[in-house]
Amino acid sequence: MTMQETTAASAAAGAKVFPGSDSRRYNYFEPKGRKATHYEDVTVDVQPDPERYLLQNWIISFGDGTPTYSKDWTALKCADWHGFRAPDQEWERTHYQRQSTIVGMIQNVVENARRAGAPQRFDKAWVAVLQNHVGAFKHAEYGLGTALMRAQRYGYTQMVNNAILTNASYKLRFAQDLTLYLAEVGSDIGGFDLDAGKAHWLDDPIWQPCREAVEHIRAATDFLEQYFAVNLVFEPLVGELFRSGFVMQVAAAQNDFSTPSVISAAEADYERNLANAVELFALLLRDPVHGEDNRTMLQSWFTHHGGLAVKAALQLQPLWSLPRVKTASFADAFERARDRVAAIGREIGIDADLPALPPVEVGQAAAVTDAAAE
């Protein structure tokens, strides 16, 4: 009898018992929980490194000798970069399902609103806010998305990079959501200028500190500084402030029910991205060897980007005066942002307490010309 003749009649699991015939789990990594999740199975160790399995090390380097992946691409250090797992557990299927659901939700809301003639009933002052300021804000989202798209190249593990990659995907989708939404509702509203948003983004004094903050994030050369500045600084202090603290609270009173629905997707995206980022930075600050150095570095990043973000937030204050029906105040919104960023800081272990808004500063910021906003 030859070896060929001894093969099993069926090639299905369990057709024969032999050494290894029941080894049906990926056995080369420690699951975070009792059993590996599907996310872990399809993610962990796909990007290897010399510490985990690269017997022959990286085999191509850059011209200056830097290997394909390097721990030196961030100032933060970690005793075990492989310990990170993204709390949102996203892999390709869940990512497409979620993104597709959001796209469908937005399209339904917008179609229904337009079918009902809702955009024509938006308050006129509010239409100007949509045109000029929501139109400007879409560029901030895009800038953060492009920064993250670059950042996803540099992480030392697949888990870190994929969390940043999905974050970039969410941000770039949302920038496009806003762009196409404004173009569509704008076509129902006479005289809606689709180029005004970019003009405000580039030249309106209200938006310049915001643009400055985003450009600093884009220009940061440390990929984790970018990830930190996006999710732990800019988003709570400026992103949420504008989206939740302004648009979502104010729009309904201006007869606009569709814009908050579009914006709400970004708020839900952010909750997931924030959870991922908090998990990563908390891990880095808990690091038994490098935790303290990491804390110092994050604190300095917070000082730098926090300063820019606070300046950006304060400069946006005149926007709260623009809607005809005023249902929210900048002071309340900023206070919530301040609480939020402080809570995030506590969660990971840095001091992110910002001084309360001085009344005089409110007044000064309010003096910024409304004319430019209109």
Added chain:
Amino acid sequence: MADAILQARINIIKIMGRDDMPDGLTLNKITSQKGIGITEAARRVADLGWTPSYVKEAMAFPTDYKISKAPRDPMKQVLRSYFPMQEEKDNRVYGALDAALRGDMFRNVEPRWIEWMKLFLAIIPFPEISAARSMATLGQLAPGDDLRTGFTMQMIDEFRHSTIQMNLKKWYMENYIDPAGFDITEKAFGKCYATTIGRQFGEAFLTGDAITASNIYLQVVAETAFTNTLFVAMPSEAARNGDYALPTVFLSVQSDESRHIGNGHSMLMSVLKEPDNHLLLERDIRYSFWQNHMIVDAAIGTIIEYGTKHRDKNKESYAELWHRWIFEDYYRTYLLPLEKYGIKIHHDDVHEAFDSIVKKNYVHKIAQFFSAGWWANFWRIEAMTERDFEWFESKYPGWYDEFGIWWENYAKLSKPGSVPITFADTGYVYPHRCWSSLVPCVIREDFTIDEVDGELFTYASEVDRWTHKEAFAAEYQGRPTPAMGRFSGRRQWEEVYDGWDLADAIQDMGFVRPDGKTLIAQPHLSFEEKDMWTLDHVRGHTIRSPLLALREMTPQQRQAHVEEYRKGFKIRRV
């Protein structure tokens, strides 16, 4: 009121189950709102970018190319149409996997085929995710924002490919008779002599000069030319072996590739505009084409020709597939037209690559090598049989004379306790390894050596020598090329384990089953424990690095060795 009337009318149509609407009028047309056209949508989305004025973004990724012209987006897609389309594609893939299990696919699948998936699927998720990472590079380097959506989609596509392939592998592991090898997959990827060849492919997507890596090597050559053999030809062979899962997943993957090919071509057109880039383009197209041929044809050629049980003589051989996909479709319709832009195309390399497959038996010699070192694998390779011989002889006349006895020996030596074929008296000479592609130098007459920075290296061919010595250097034809990558690491697996006992090396790699002694690799497909080799069966044989031995020789000895090596060998029956 008008809405209510319209809705009532729609309801009546639904209830009556008939379509009494005027020709051309559909429910969708009645209810949908006029949107903006796709061209306008793409234009608006591209206008999201701006030139920073507060602080300039440093160019993070090095390149020696000059790029001033913004690439255009040929596909004009936006993310809101992309995500639902991809979700639908996923639904079909996962539905098909469920259906395959309900249809008891594994009852009839050929183990010879699935075993090779342990190798293929250990490799491919890494190049995929490397491609995702490389979109960071192109997104930053490309002037303007027109193609940003294209790069974004490609980034997410590659994330899709990487994780969907990991899922497929898990699915094989859970349902195929022998999960060993799938269970250690990513660990095996880091240890195996063969997967390092795949890593050369993947690392080349994202390391070194950014345009060389991400545009030319990845998009212009790997995706435009070689994904056809990887993701189209190979799935066809899978289906012939009762595996419906691989075609389902990989044809879905391939459907994304057209987008990547479009991105690559658009970027290439931008790069071409600058005459200063032409010399670098000539270099990079040459290097990329040759190395893709060396790596992809070695792996996929072997899997298609030697992983199959299907021996219909009307079926195309790998050589025929290559001629159709690479020579006709790619070389004639994509590469040749680049000449009109002033790019020198190395026609001789394309012809030489084809000749290496049809005249020099490249694929067969690689398969022979894989089987010669079967004990270092984490998958099984069974012997070719009389039926296989018939097919090979009809497709590659003269095949039996050169390879038939080898496979007869292999079958004879597949019983545990036999001498591992590598060490048997067959006349086989364990090959040198090419420093550039990492593929063994199996076409003996093309073998060459050279010194770089005072050290001796071995190469499979003249183009491989040129790749290391001239292309991957700080200067190319008198022009400084500081951004170009360098070959690094412990590139030769044999060097790592030089002087080791086989059993110790296998144990060190972790290619042992959970009982701690039975090898994952087996030179047969018997699932009887008594037929399976253990560490004890391979102990007592020593791994030697041909390169280290060569370096230790005197110049005269070396010259004689090279001449002897180039003569090749004749296999004896054991």
